[in-house]
Amino acid sequence: MTTAADLLAAVRNHVVRQVPGLGVSVETAIARALPGLRTNAPGIPLGRAVTIVEPLLDRLRGMAGVSWAEPAGSLRRGEDMVGDIEIVAPAADPRTVFDDVIALPGTGRSLYRSARRLYVLQDNVQIGIRCPAPEAGGAILLHLTGSPGHVDHLAAAASERGWHLEPDGLRRHDGTPPIASTEEEIYTVLGLPFVAPELREGDDELDAAAHGTLPRLVTRQDIRGDLHMHTDWSDGRDSIAAMARTAAGLGYEYIAITDHAGHSAASRNLTRDDVGRQAEAVAAARASYPQLLILHGCEVDILPEGTLDFPDRLLEEFDIVLASLHDRAGHGADRLLRRYGTAMRHPLVSIITHPTNRLVPHRAGYELDWDQVIAWAVETGTVLEVDGAPSHLDMDGPLARRAITAGAQICIDSDAHRTDTLGRQMDLGLTMARRGWVEPRHVVNSRPIADIRRLIAAKRSR
Numbered sequence: 001m002t003t004a005a006d007l008l009a010a011v012r013n014h015v016v017r018q019v020p021g022l023g024v025s026v027e028t029a030i031a032r033a034l035p036g037l038r039t040n041a042p043g044i045p046l047g048r049a050v051t052i053v054e055p056l057l058d059r060l061r062g063m064a065g066v067s068w069a070e071p072a073g074s075l076r077r078g079e080d081m082v083g084d085i086e087i088v089a090p091a092a093d094p095r096t097v098f099d100d101v102i103a104l105p106g107t108g109r110s111l112y113r114s115a116r117r118l119y120v121l122q123d124n125v126q127i128g129i130r131c132p133a134p135e136a137g138g139a140i141l142l143h144l145t146g147s148p149g150h151v152d153h154l155a156a157a158a159s160e161r162g163w164h165l166e167p168d169g170l171r172r173h174d175g176t177p178p179i180a181s182t183e184e185e186i187y188t189v190l191g192l193p194f195v196a197p198e199l200r201e202g203d204d205e206l207d208a209a210a211h212g213t214l215p216r217l218v219t220r221q222d223i224r225g226d227l228h229m230h231t232d233w234s235d236g237r238d239s240i241a242a243m244a245r246t247a248a249g250l251g252y253e254y255i256a257i258t259d260h261a262g263h264s265a266a267s268r269n270l271t272r273d274d275v276g277r278q279a280e281a282v283a284a285a286r287a288s289y290p291q292l293l294i295l296h297g298c299e300v301d302i303l304p305e306g307t308l309d310f311p312d313r314l315l316e317e318f319d320i321v322l323a324s325l326h327d328r329a330g331h332g333a334d335r336l337l338r339r340y341g342t343a344m345r346h347p348l349v350s351i352i353t354h355p356t357n358r359l360v361p362h363r364a365g366y367e368l369d370w371d372q373v374i375a376w377a378v379e380t381g382t383v384l385e386v387d388g389a390p391s392h393l394d395m396d397g398p399l400a401r402r403a404i405t406a407g408a409q410i411c412i413d414s415d416a417h418r419t420d421t422l423g424r425q426m427d428l429g430l431t432m433a434r435r436g437w438v439e440p441r442h443v444v445n446s447r448p449i450a451d452i453r454r455l456i457a458a459k460r461s462r
C-alpha cells in the first residue's frame with residue numbers, strides 16, 4: 001500500500017530532481033497544493049537537524065563571498081520534525097562556495113548542482129544550499145521559511161498597502177526593482193516590525209505585529225542559569241565538576257545539579273545513601289568554581305499515588321526539587337491528572353519537568369486537561385518546564401503559550417546528560433519557548449538566583 005508518507009517522499013524526490021527552479025521549498029509547495037493533507041511526513045527530528053546543519057552554517061558564514069547564511073523552512077521556525085533542510089546563503093558568485101562545500105570533510109555525495117542550487121548528502125540527510133544574488137536573498141529566505149500561512153497573510157497585508165509580495169520580492173509593478181535583499185527591509189516597507197521565524201505560523205502574529213503587540217521573545221542572553229542537568233551520579237556521562245566548568249564557560253550565574261532520585265526509568269539513580277556524599281561533591285565543585293552558584297537538586301519521580309519517590313526528610317536536604325512522571329505506559333488521563341495535582345501541592349516540588357512526557361518522534365505526550373494542570377501551577381506556585389532535550393522538547397510552543405497566558409511561570413532547561421549538550425539543548429528549549437511567545441518576564445531562570453531561592457522558599461513555607 002502506498003502511504004501518504006511514501007507519496008510525499010516520492011513527490012519530494014521528483015520535485016528536487018525535476019524542477020530545480022521552483023521558487024519555493026518542496027514542503028511549502030506541497031502544503032500549498034494540498035492544504036488539507038496531513039501526512040506522517042518522513043521528517044528529521046529538530047535536534048538531529050540542528051546538529052547536522054550547524055557546522056555547515058558556521059563554515060558557510062566564514063566563506064569569502066557569502067553575505068550571510070540562514071537555515072530556512074520548518075527548521076528555522078523550530079518545528080519538532082523538520083521537512084527539508086535548506087540553507088540560504090547569498091553570494092554573488094556561488095561557484096567557489098559550492099566547490100568549497102563539496103570539498104568539506106563530512107559532505108557526502110552531491111545530488112544535484114545548478115548555478116545557484118546545490119544538494120548534498122550529509123549523514124544520510126539531504127541538505128539544499130541556495131546561493132541567490134545578495135540583492136534577492138531576503139525575499140528567498142522569507143518564502144522558504146514560510147509558513148505558507150504566514151506568507152499568505154503577509155501577501156494580503158502587502159496588497160492592502162499597495163504592494164505585491166512575490167517570490168522575488170516586494171514589488172510596485174511600476175518598473176522599479178523589487179525590495180528583496182533582507183527580510184527586515186520587507187517588513188519595514190510594509191510598516192511592520194520584524195516577525196521572528198518561530199512566530200511565523202500563520203496564526204495571529206501579523207495582527208500582533210500590526211498592533212505593536214508582538215512579544216519581546218526570550219533569547220539566550222536572557223538566560224542566567226540552567227536548573228536541570230544530570231551527572232555521572234545518575235545516568236549522565238560527566239562529573240559535577242565538568243558540568244560546572246562548561247556551565248561557567250557558557251556564562252551562567254547558576255546551575256542546579258539534578259540527578260534522578262528514587263526508582264526512575266533511568267539506567268542509574270541516586271540512592272538514599274548517595275545524597276550526603278553528593279552534597280559533599282557539590283560543595284567541592286563550588287569551591288573550584290566560585291563564580292558559579294551550584295544548587296544541589298534532584299529530579300524525583302512522581303509515584304502512582306502522586307507521592308514522591310524519596311522521603312520528605314531527604315528531599316528537604318536538596319536546594320531544589322524537580323518532579324516528573326517518567327512512566328512509559330502511564331495510566332489513564334484522570335489518574336495522571338490526580339498524580340500531577342498531588343505532586344504540585346507538595347511544598348518541596350518547585351518544578352514539574354517535561355510535563356507532557358512525550359518522546360519525539362516516537363510517542364505523543366499525555367492527553368490531559370492541561371488547563372487544569374496550568375491552573376494548579378499558578379495556584380501552587382509550581383514552575384512548568386520547557387525541556388530542551390531533543391527527545392522531549394516539552395512543553396512545546398503551543399502549550400508553553402497556554403501556560404504563560406494563564407499566568408504560570410516557566411523555566412527553560414537543557415536536561416543535559418553531558419557537557420557538550422548543555423548549550424545546544426538550552427537553545428532547543430529556547431526555540432520551543434519562543435514558539436510559545438515566551439518573554440523573559442515569564443522565565444524564572446532569566447532572574448537572579450535570589451529570586452529563585454525566594455520562589456522555592458515561598459512554596460516550602462506554605
Ligand SMILES: [Zn+2]
Nearest residue numbers: 299324353354
Ligand atoms: Zn526527566
Ligand SMILES: [Zn+2]
Nearest residue numbers: 228230299415
Ligand atoms: Zn532530567
